[in-house]
Amino acid sequence: MLPLRVSCEPILEDYIGIYVILYDTLYLIFLLKGFKLMGQYFIIASQIIGWDLVRFAIIYGIFMTGFSQAMFLVFRRTHTQNQFQTPSEAHMGMFIMSVGEFVDIYDTFKDSKHEAMGKIVFVVYMLLVTLLLINMLIAMMADTYHNMAGTKKYWFRQWARIVLMLEEDMCYKSRLQFQEKYSQKMDVPQSRLVFVDRCRQSLK
Template structure:
């Protein structure tokens, strides 16, 4: 049963890849990439296709060495986790979930990337400082009995980076206990000062900076009351990309209506009865602006039709006078 399901998954993935290549051939690489940049969940989902196809040769190589089995399991685990992210693509159009999905994308793409760049700078500097402090303490240990009790928590510079990162999580004892038992008291006090300064900069300053950045993103996106509608429109455009132009136009005419006086402009409209007493001031202002814009468009269309009618009448009267003058000339 498992082998049959795996074969079905591989067949469907190959079919999806063929469909994507057909879309790329029709709309072009640049447009295809531009569209998918707005949907990170789709990109992650397509990466899982490569992972699943990569597992096919790894499954065959499992008979060669057991390391290939371990590698296949790791890739499958990553593929399963990344596939679940694809559900966020469909949650974008939901009113109560859509804004939060956009927040997650924005926080990961902008806030976390900026924070990681700043934090890595602090982490590299302080980790090497801690390495020098503990290395100095280790060199000062002369007694073998004392050396068995005191252990250096940072044996290598690479390990010091990871151990310094755990200090932010709350691993204080593994740092403070070796510093408190360090034979050199001046080095011990220096290490405590570096630890305190790192705690102030890394844990308090930088983490609060990250929280402030996330809060700014949250307030910016949450202030958009119609954000889920924008995401709904993006999902529709994304799904329409895989259709032929003729089919796309047919579906467009089914779910959209002309907007304003220009019949070529169409939009997705939800008709519902509005209670102005329950509307907020912002919604009332938007409604008044739309009504004013529609009234101006109708007035401009009325003037245009009026001018066209006057021009037709003028052309008609000129034609009649021309015929009468021609008849008079024929009499003479």
């Protein structure tokens, strides 16, 4: 950051600052997975974001593409200002409608030459996307929460995983010093591996 400040590159400095802040936030969440108090909730959130939201985004994108292009054709020959003048603006207009801000957009239907068709597309879109897909997303997230909440001591497995990943960035001497603090001494040469394996077996 300091070289960019000296070289008078404020825009690039802002971009890097934004990236660093977001990365540090995600890294903090990753470390908190190993704590019993908050670990389970962060694990559930990561499962929802990494799996449920991806599936929802794919289905939502398919519906969004189809309905946005249909709405673009409805307003194609309209000369007044509207939210569907270009295909890209049509995507944004449909997204705004899906979050409930559709009053101003609905008032522009009267300026279209296909007012009836536009209202039909609007009603079908609101039923399928706003009601059906949003409730389907809530059901998927609830199912993921139920499955993950029933897993006992899953946070402890994440703790062992975090420890192993952090050990990879340490030198051999520092690694042994830290292992003596959280590992149990055993009469085998690979005590750390036996300790982690014992933890995994106890969680099955």
